[in-house]
Amino acid sequence: MNGPIEFSVTAVEGGARSGRIVTPHGAIETPAFMPVGTRAAVKAMAPDELWSMGYRMVLANAYHLAIRPGAELIHEMGGVARFMGFPGAVLTDSGGFQAMSLAKINSINEAGIRFRSHLDGAPLMLTPESAIDIQQQLGADIMMALDECTPFPAEHSRALKSLEMTARWAERSLAARKSTTQALFGIIQGSIFEDLRKISAAQITSIAFDGYAAGGLSVGEPKAAMLEMAALSASMMPSDKPRYLMGVGTPSDLLAAIAMGFDMFDCVLPTRNARNGMAFTSTGPVTIKQAAHARDSTPLDSACECRPCRTHSRAYLRHLYLSGEILAARALTEHNLHFFARLMRESRDAIASGNFKAYAMVTAAAWREAEPAVSGDL
Structure with a gap:
């Protein structure tokens, strides 16, 4: 491979496309859904069962694994895929979503996100640099740049401030990457404001990431607004890189997003429900x-x-x-x-x-x- 991953489009129908992402831990046919294994375990499922269903990539969360058992321990055990006994690839979320979902135990400034552990209250400072370091230790095939997942509802000025910090963090995340075998994706924010989505997409896609994601959706906004902003985000992503819609969704949402040209998805719906x-x-x-x-x-x-x-x-x-x-x-x-x-x-x-x-x-x-x-x- 010329880079950490290789992506190719194999068929196109309208906006929808099928393709292939080749990673160090094997190939993933797209469109692909990733089961959520937040703590290196997809709830109620064994890794070999996921594999037998056809899943070739699962999602884990850098924040939760940094809290327990610790990124260093997982690194010692050969990386998160080997640690959990999954023969395929792993994508790790950076912890940016927890800036919103665990808002009561964190504070955010330019440096990063300061957490109090949800387990014992111990402090954890998650910066763009440390988020990449953690994910490199975890051995993820695809890492995510640290972003601030803008909550809903958010005023226009608040969403603008958030996406601008996300863009600065994206630059710092890319600069912090040392691994040549782990891909790194940037995340577009902007809440449900069309002008802000366009600004964020222009900022993030100008950075040489290996793929791009639309974040900050399916966080409580009306369904029509979610679909509209997802479609806008997809239309501004490069066609030669994987497009990832984070945290979506229901079967009809997934089909709509595939029609928009997205390649990758994750959601807790199938397991939580x-x-x-x-x-x-x-x-x-x-x-x-x-x-x-x-x-x-x-x-x-x-x-x-x-x-x-x-x-x-x-x-x-x-x-x-x-x-x-x-x-x-x-x-x-x-x-x-x-x-x-x-x-x-x-x-x-x-x-x-x-x-x-x-x-x-x-x-x-x-x-x-x-x-x-x-x-x-x-």
Whole structure:
């Protein structure tokens, strides 16, 4: 490889595109969804199970791993992928999201983000430089520049100040990188203000990152505003680099974002909602605790070939969930992640065959009503 990663586009249909990202830990076919393994573990799933579903890259969080067990320990253990026993690639978030999600225990200034550990109150200063150092020690295939994830709602002046600091931090993040084998992505901010998104996109894409991300979305803003700002961000990202939409989302959001030209996604929805008894299916969401499933001998999704759908009835899954059995979280999480993996695989196939627009229209139809909201990072 000429750089830390290689990216190629293999097919295009309208704005949608399929491609390939080659990393030191293998190749990822795009569009790709990354399961969230905040603390180097995707909740309720073993790494080999993720691999067997087709996942080739997972996400971990630099802030949480720096707090426990510590970046130095993970470095000693051979890096985060080896530490968790995952044979594929890992992308690490810088900790910028925690500037918003853990706002009560941090303060932000030009130097960086000063945290009090959510575990024991111990101080942690996360700067653009230290965030890169931590991620280099973690051995991530793709690192993220430290940014300030602008909260919603934010006044125009506040969002402008935030994105300008994010741009300065981006320059410092790139200057701090020493590794030649780890990619680094920059993050576009700007809240839901069109002019600010354009300013931030121009600033971040002028910096020679290996890929670019749209951040600060799906943080409480109206759905229409999220989609509008995502599309604007995508339109201003280089076509020869991976485009990453952070923290999104529902099946219809993902399909809409693929149509915009995004390549990479992550979200806690499939795992968190599973633990709360909600399953993603080809006919829409299923809330397993509902009494309607008490004597239902059918699988969660008759169109699904995952292990829970082959072996468990809705009645049994409802029983497990209401009984507080760990198997309920395991089975629903496995099903949901299988659903998201299939959504990406079918999207790639549809783009390659020139049928993505039709595929997305049919697939999203079941998800136009009552889509579940998501927030947070665990």
